[in-house]
Amino acid sequence: MSRPLVFVSACLLGQPVRYDGGHKRFPYLDVLANHLELRGICPEVGIGLGVPRPPINLVAVNGELRLLGVKDRSLDVSEKMREFARRQAPLMAQADGFIAKKDSPSCGMARVRVYDLAGNLLHKHGAGLFTAVLSQALPQLPIEEEGRLNDPALAENFLTRVFVHYRWRNLQAEGITPASLLEFHTRHKYLVMAHSMRAYRALGRMLADLKNSGPETAARYFAELMAALARPARRPNHVNVLQHLAGYLSDRLDCRDRRELTEVVETYRRGEVPLIVPLTLLRHHQSRIRNPYLAGQYYLEPYPAALGLRNAI
Structure with missing residues (x-):
């Protein structure tokens, strides 16, 4: 193992995987790439959602956080995302960190917006569903958001x-x-x-x-x-x-x-x-x-x- 392996939300690496077909390239990763092996991962693409795709967000339903479509609440990918995270955990156990996309309902580490079924903002203290499951499965894995790396x-x-x-x-x-x-x-x-x-x-x-x-x-x-x-x-x-x-x-x-x-x-x-x-x-x-x-x-x-x-x- 010549360099630490760190998974990164793929959009931060400049990959066009966001719901609108765009990316959120994070320039500091160019510096880190000299010292780390960076490997992209997009949980939303990983569960089969296309590019572009309908946007999703975190919704509180009966005391549980779920990943639902913004415009179509019948689109519910909560269990698919949790299962994807559980399947990825053994692979990411062989890594040394994860850099997550801030504010993402799937990847965000903290301060993710949570809504009710009517689309009203309830609070900004949620965690992306993928990252939440991953951090429970791998509590020693260093996880950080790109915004906080500034x-x-x-x-x-x-x-x-x-x-x-x-x-x-x-x-x-x-x-x-x-x-x-x-x-x-x-x-x-x-x-x-x-x-x-x-x-x-x-x-x-x-x-x-x-x-x-x-x-x-x-x-x-x-x-x-x-x-x-x-x-x-x-x-x-x-x-x-x-x-x-x-x-x-x-x-x-x-x-x-x-x-x-x-x-x-x-x-x-x-x-x-x-x-x-x-x-x-x-x-x-x-x-x-x-x-x-x-x-x-x-x-x-x-x-x-x-x-x-x-x-x-």
């Missing part, structure tokens, strides 16, 4: 999870052993700390006695890991991690370099510079000192640096 912090969080998921799939392909699971955790420890100190402690306790553990421990570990990473990392947590990592170098730095590193971390804490600034200085010192433990930490580069995501957070 937010640097949310994009950074999504790509972090995609690459962690990808490394986990590689670990599974090689065969998980107590030693390999412990190494995986060791290399992700500070990445976890940046997202949740509680999860950092809990995952450490979970792996404290691997001799008496089985496959269920690995499954539980990964579930809790991905749940922790789903919460975007906060600035105070990043500061805490930077200070911990600086400690691995401090005894090899002279007074001036230690003071400079401390001051740069402090400027980040105050919000005066982005995360990439203290990280760049930390990596600069690491390139000279070559601390082996620090070199193995994915926190320093959780995804390809060329993505530049930490330049804006």
Whole structure:
């Protein structure tokens, strides 16, 4: 597996699959395509609806969300969509993420419009039927909408999870052993700390006695890991991690370099510079000192640096 595999709502890739025969090409995917394998999927075409086709929307009927035709309420593709999602889940379990089309009644992740049978808007808190079923079947699969990827912090969080998921799939392909699971955790420890100190402690306790553990421990570990990473990392947590990592170098730095590193971390804490600034200085010192433990930490580069995501957070 040379690159993470991410499914994408096909219209975002420029494929003319929307109900009106158009598309919603998302230019940022051109950047991601340099680092990810992107594979299009259109659930509405997948269930046999043509292009063009009558538009559908989410409708609340007797307390249940259904996919009905906008003009012809007798057009009901709810069960077809749910069955399509269940059939696709095993295939998408071999992927590392899904980028969904926002506002779509089939693909939208959240904030999808929900109507009543008369066509009145009830609320904007629905989830597309395909994505809702998929997220229940694959709770560890990173899912994000293209609109939210315009937010640097949310994009950074999504790509972090995609690459962690990808490394986990590689670990599974090689065969998980107590030693390999412990190494995986060791290399992700500070990445976890940046997202949740509680999860950092809990995952450490979970792996404290691997001799008496089985496959269920690995499954539980990964579930809790991905749940922790789903919460975007906060600035105070990043500061805490930077200070911990600086400690691995401090005894090899002279007074001036230690003071400079401390001051740069402090400027980040105050919000005066982005995360990439203290990280760049930390990596600069690491390139000279070559601390082996620090070199193995994915926190320093959780995804390809060329993505530049930490330049804006």
